[in-house]
Amino acid sequence: MTSLPSLPTPKKLGLVIDLDICVGCHACVVSCKEWNTGGYGAALSDQDPYGADVSGTFLNRIHSFEVLPEGAEKIGEAGDARIVHFPKSCLHCEDAPCVTVCPTGASYKRADDGIVLVDEDMCIGCGLCAWACPYGAREMDVAAGVMKKCTLCIDRIYNETMEEVDRVPSCVRTCPTNARHYGDLADPTSGVSKMVAARGGIDLMPEQGTKPVNKYLPPRPRKPLAESAMPLAENSPAASGFFAWLDGMLERI
Amino acid sequence: MHPALSIIVFTTLSGFGYGLAAVLGFGLLDPQFVATKIAHILALFLIAGGLASSTxxxxxxxxxxxxxxxxxxxxxSREGVLAIATFIPLCIAAYGAIFHDRYLPLPGIIGAIMSGITVYCTSMIYASMKSVQAWHTRLTPATYLLFSGAGGALLGVVFAVISGSGVLFLMFLSVIFLAAAWAVKSRWRRRMERMQPLSTPESATGLGFIGEVRLFERPHTNDNYLTREMGFQIARKHAAKLVQMSYMLGGVVPVVLLMLTLVAGAAAYAVAITFVTLAVIAHFAGVFVERWLFFAEARHAVMNYYGR
Structure with a gap:
């Protein structure tokens, strides 16, 4: 049934992504594609994979944004521009518009942990759920003709044949900088909930009324670029100690 | 949004079919004439053709x-259920007209009302999308219903002219529906052109507290499903021309042709049929362009992540 669970789900499993830490390496993109092309449901196909016009299905993509504070034009001026790498996957919304529009009942939100899934055997590939999602979290697989989306690696997180350390989504396990975190956002004592509380975790597009479960930790304030360490210029009067002596000696030769 | 031909054909054809079915359902065409029997079959074919196209x-x-x-x-899902259910009264009404020369008021009126509800459901598929702000308004179902009515009434005029019965009222109805449809459509357009975007790159990334957000790098250099399906863009200068074309073909030309038919009507039967047929063809072309623009001009919220 494509009705949403009536109550807030007892668990709200999801991701917390730290935009201050992410370096945009795309390791989570590759790891997600690798795990999910052989995991839940149809493979994540590529079209023209070795040609010029390659494209394919991804459940997780990294965008990079340039953020310009007011008055900023170039790096180095008042209010330095900064680059923020921005991983984006399904936010497992509490009020998921992709679920209620589904005409077949293929799209559903689990009542116990809140994960939004697609039953691919029931999906007709109409694409309406992808239209309904403001985040672009769903992508139609061209080869299979069914809708693909992040499963929160449901075949890992409950997989008791794996070691406990691996029972997290593939993207979280693989992130080399620890920018991605997984946990229960309904439990205020969980690690992810504490992070969200401490750092002021944000919802994406709250105005769309989707109540996303996944949260993003905003980038921390940064000191101006001009205050950062600069390489010493020649004849630098700022040199001191050994370098001041060396500076003087070399000057005399 | 990508203007998929199958969906444009579906919404336009089934809209005209349901409009004609409603004209027949309210008994505006006399079932004794062969033309009316053909009209019943055409309505069913237009509806079925539209639905087939949608798949x-x-x-x-x-x-x-x-x-x-x-x-x-x-x-x-509602649209699908109602579309199939509506076939029942429409087929009964068609049976009465084709085989017994009779207008059956009960299945006729039920069929007409259900036709309207089905068109409403079709329009709500789009109007319910909060992610596509241009569509997310009550004006969307209003335009779909009015265009369906205008197309149905215009088709009705053709069959009335062929039979030589009930022409004036259907012409009157056509002009009323055409005027209302294009008036509401132009309000719909004004709303789309003037609205403040609900979501912005700033709200989409949550980075607005730092400053202005703009895309630096896409996830991949090539297109993907999202950019193909949701990232369709049309040049503004072309859109402006297409809009004028849709108003002319869909509204002005049919009304002028109807007036000419009135003038020529009594004198020349063949001329009248030609004029009203041309009016229908022009209207179809205009509404087809209108429906193409409905998709092509609508911006999806996800494009805030793609710098479009």
């Missing part, structure tokens, strides 16, 4: 029957 864009059309199950929440 062409499915990834797995063999499971399309499953789409009838989620009518509690999904407008697409």
């Amino acid at each position: 062409l864009h499915l990834g797995n059309p063999q499971r399309a029957w499953r789409a009838l199950s989620q009518w509690r929440t999904s407008w697409l």
Whole structure:
């Protein structure tokens, strides 16, 4: 049934992504594609994979944004521009518009942990759920003709044949900088909930009324670029100690 | 949004079909004439053709029957259920007219009302999308219903002229519906052009507290499903021309041709038929352009992540 669970789900499993830490390496993109092309449901196909016009299905993509504070034009001026790498996957919304529009009942939100899934055997590939999602979290697989989306690696997180350390989504396990975190956002004592509380975790597009479960930790304030360490210029009067002596000696030769 | 031909054909053809079915359902064409019997068949064919076209864009059309199950929440499912249910009164009414020369008021009026509700469901598939702000308004179902009525009335005029009965009232109805449809459509356009975007790159990334957000790098250099399906863009100068074309073909030309038919009507039967047929063709072309623009001009919220 494509009705949403009536109550807030007892668990709200999801991701917390730290935009201050992410370096945009795309390791989570590759790891997600690798795990999910052989995991839940149809493979994540590529079209023209070795040609010029390659494209394919991804459940997780990294965008990079340039953020310009007011008055900023170039790096180095008042209010330095900064680059923020921005991983984006399904936010497992509490009020998921992709679920209620589904005409077949293929799209559903689990009542116990809140994960939004697609039953691919029931999906007709109409694409309406992808239209309904403001985040672009769903992508139609061209080869299979069914809708693909992040499963929160449901075949890992409950997989008791794996070691406990691996029972997290593939993207979280693989992130080399620890920018991605997984946990229960309904439990205020969980690690992810504490992070969200401490750092002021944000919802994406709250105005769309989707109540996303996944949260993003905003980038921390940064000191101006001009205050950062600069390489010493020649004849630098700022040199001191050994370098001041060396500076003087070399000057005399 | 990508203007998929199958969906444009579906919404336009089924809209005209339901409009004509409603004209027949309210008994505006006399079933004694052969033309009226043909009109019944044409209405059913237009509806069926539209529905068949809608299945062409499915990834797995063999499971399309499953789409009838989620009518509690999904407008697409409601549309499917009602479309099939509406065939019952429409077929009974067609049977009465074709085989017994009789207008059956009960299935006729039920069929007409259900036709209207089906068109409403079709329009709500789009109007319910909060992610596509241009569509997310009550004006969307209003335009769909009025265009369906205008197309149905205009088709009705053709069959009335052929039979030589009930022409004036249907012409009057056509002009009223055409005027209302294009008036509401121009309000719809004004709303789209003037609205403040609900979501912005700043709200989409949550980075607005730092400053202005703009895309630096896409996830991949090539297109993907999202950019192909949701990232369609049309040049403004072309859109402006197409809009004028849709108003001219869909509204002005049919009305002028109807007036000319009135003038020529009594004198020349063949001329009148030619004029009203041309009016229908012009209107179809105009509405087709209108429906193409409905998709092509609508911006999806996800494009805030793609710098479009």
